[in-house]
Amino acid sequence: MKYYLAVDLGASKTRIAVCSKDTIVEKTVEITPKQGDEYTIARFIWETVRKRFPTYIENIEAVGVASIGPLDIKKGIAVNPTNLPFKEIKLLEPLTTYFGTRVLVANDAVAAAWGEKNYGLGKPFKNIVYLTLSTGVGAGVIVDNHLLIGKEGNAHEVGHIIIDFNSELECGCGGRGHWEAFAGGINIPRVAKLLASKHKISSELFEFLLKHPEATAKDVFEYCRRGDRLGMLVVDLYVKASRAGIASIINTYDPELLVLGGGVFLNNQDILFEKIVSGLENDVVTSMPVIKPTAFGDDVGLYGALALAANPPRELLEVQGV
Ligand SMILES: [Zn+2]
Numbered sequence: 001m002k003y004y005l006a007v008d009l010g011a012s013k014t015r016i017a018v019c020s021k022d023t024i025v026e027k028t029v030e031i032t033p034k035q036g037d038e039y040t041i042a043r044f045i046w047e048t049v050r051k052r053f054p055t056y057i058e059n060i061e062a063v064g065v066a067s068i069g070p071l072d073i074k075k076g077i078a079v080n081p082t083n084l085p086f087k088e089i090k091l092l093e094p095l096t097t098y099f100g101t102r103v104l105v106a107n108d109a110v111a112a113a114w115g116e117k118n119y120g121l122g123k124p125f126k127n128i129v130y131l132t133l134s135t136g137v138g139a140g141v142i143v144d145n146h147l148l149i150g151k152e153g154n155a156h157e158v159g160h161i162i163i164d165f166n167s168e169l170e171c172g173c174g175g176r177g178h179w180e181a182f183a184g185g186i187n188i189p190r191v192a193k194l195l196a197s198k199h200k201i202s203s204e205l206f207e208f209l210l211k212h213p214e215a216t217a218k219d220v221f222e223y224c225r226r227g228d229r230l231g232m233l234v235v236d237l238y239v240k241a242s243r244a245g246i247a248s249i250i251n252t253y254d255p256e257l258l259v260l261g262g263g264v265f266l267n268n269q270d271i272l273f274e275k276i277v278s279g280l281e282n283d284v285v286t287s288m289p290v291i292k293p294t295a296f297g298d299d300v301g302l303y304g305a306l307a308l309a310a311n312p313p314r315e316l317l318e319v320q321g322v
Pocket of ligand 1: 159160171172173174175178180181
């Protein structure tokens with residue numbers, strides 16, 4: 001039997017799965033290495049597969065990698081990835097050597113869009129956007145059945161849509177007023193501190209943030225759930241920013257289906273989904289798409305990677321020349 005290897009490379013965790021052409025057969029979730037050189041991650045993937053899935057290794061037909069970005073799409077290298085201390089992570093070339101088979105590498109949200117198209121909610125549609133609301137904000141876009149790539153592989157960088165051109169809020173990329181500056185999980189504690197000092201809000205969340213510089217988006221959402229005023233303001237801003245971003249996506253790409261995923265969204269669906277979606281049609285010039293959370297949960301990146309391996313998109317084959 002033929003198998004495919006799916007790899008979802010994240011800043012904190014790396015998921016690796018052996019798959020049939022339709023589904024995940026066996027998977028493992030590992031901590032992503034934080035030290036080493038540009039080949040460390042590829043070596044780690046190879047060693048993990050040898051250790052965990054030795055009986056499948058001879059029968060792997062192709063490898064798909066859904067990776068954190070930004071990517072040098074032609075070379076299949078992650079360049080200065082957010083939250084990982086590597087200047088470069090070489091994927092395409094070393095993995096091709098290790099596995100001796102075809103390897104395709106794409107940004108994780110791009111892969112997820114392809115996964116939704118092949119295995120998920122996107123099956124009946126030609127025009128799909130997968131949006132991840134996670135540590136960062138990103139998307140994968142399929143228009144008229146074509147996976148969008150762009151001249152350097154960045155046709156989907158929706159997190160850097162300017163949603164407030166008067167904003168002082170700086171994004172991780174250096175720009176101001178970008179969607180990700182408001183809604184990237186990594187930026188949420190910073191947004192809370194800024195709002196607190198600007199509006200002179202006293203709140204338990206603010207006290208907590210001052211004492212815990214390592215606080216995360218999870219903490220902010222927890223305080224919001226408890227009714228903390230600052231926590232609620234931050235989440236309200238998150239919702240407004242995401243509504244503006246999503247309206248821009250719909251107006252730009254005209255999708256039939258918009259799938260929502262990403263850790264920050266999936267962990268807080270109950271308080272985010274309705275608020276983000278209701279009334280959105282007022283800001284949209286085209287007809288509204290179907291909007292749904294991904295049904296794959298944490299495995300969406302793996303299904304994306306499987307789709308790259310088992311049914312490679314022509315657009316990516318052309319760029320990566322395999
Ligand atoms: Zn930006």
